[in-house]
Amino acid sequence: MTTLPDLARGWFDAAEFATIATILPSGQPHQSVVWIERDGDDILVSTVRGRRKHLNIERDPRVSLLVYPRDNPYSYVEIRGTATMTEEGGRELIDRLCHRYMGADRYTMDDGTDNVRVVVRIRPEKVVLLSR
Numbered sequence: 001m002t003t004l005p006d007l008a009r010g011w012f013d014a015a016e017f018a019t020i021a022t023i024l025p026s027g028q029p030h031q032s033v034v035w036i037e038r039d040g041d042d043i044l045v046s047t048v049r050g051r052r053k054h055l056n057i058e059r060d061p062r063v064s065l066l067v068y069p070r071d072n073p074y075s076y077v078e079i080r081g082t083a084t085m086t087e088e089g090g091r092e093l094i095d096r097l098c099h100r101y102m103g104a105d106r107y108t109m110d111d112g113t114d115n116v117r118v119v120v121r122i123r124p125e126k127v128v129l130l131s132r
Contacts, residue, residue, distance in 0.1 A: 002124045004041050007131055008077040011067050012038035015101050020045060020120075021064040022056035030056055035097040036067070042121050043079060046094040049087065049116040057083045063122055072132070080126040090117030 004012065018036045021029050030052060037044040043065055047053045057063065061083045068076035094117050098107035110117065 001041065002081075002127050004038070004079075004124065004127060005077075005129050008067075008127065008129055009038065011069050011077060012036060012043060014069070016067050016069055018043075018045075018065050018067045020053065021066075022053055023060045023062060024052075024056060025059065035101050036065070037093065037097060037100070039121070042123055044093060045120040045122065046090065046097055047118050047120055048110070049118050053120070054085065054118055057085060057120060063120075065122055074130075074132045076130050078128040079122060079124045080128075081122045081124045083120050083122050085118050085120050087116055087118055089119050093117065093119050 016036070018034050019031050020034050021031045024030045032053060034045045034047075045053075045065075063081060063083045065079040065081075066076060068074075094107040094110070095105065098104050
């Protein structure tokens with residue numbers, strides 16, 4: 001496991017958007033924009049069981065995550081690592097992220113559905129930081 005540089009920790013602790021890359025069954029990359037939360041040096045992402053990210057990670061847990069701060073888009077941090085997933089704490093994570101990014105106490109887009117929220121935990125194995 002690799003530790004995150006202090007500058008990158010600040011970006012992960014702010015409400016910055018990230019792009020996560022997973023690997024499709026064809027071997028092609030799949031990217032999507034996600035909300036993030038830091039837990040020590042691990043990065044947490046929320047998804048729904050059965051969605052593309054979930055299926056890709058279930059099959060191949062290698063991921064890459066990129067964050068660049070809105071106020072300094074020529075700087076970025078890339079995290080490459082292995083993801084694990086659990087349904088435990090899934091609802092709580094999406095609600096915390098919703099509060100952080102939108103100011104609402106509850107993420108309501110899943111209300112009335114059978115969506116099961118999953119916590120994706122990314123353990124950094126390589127960190128690339130560019131700061132300008």
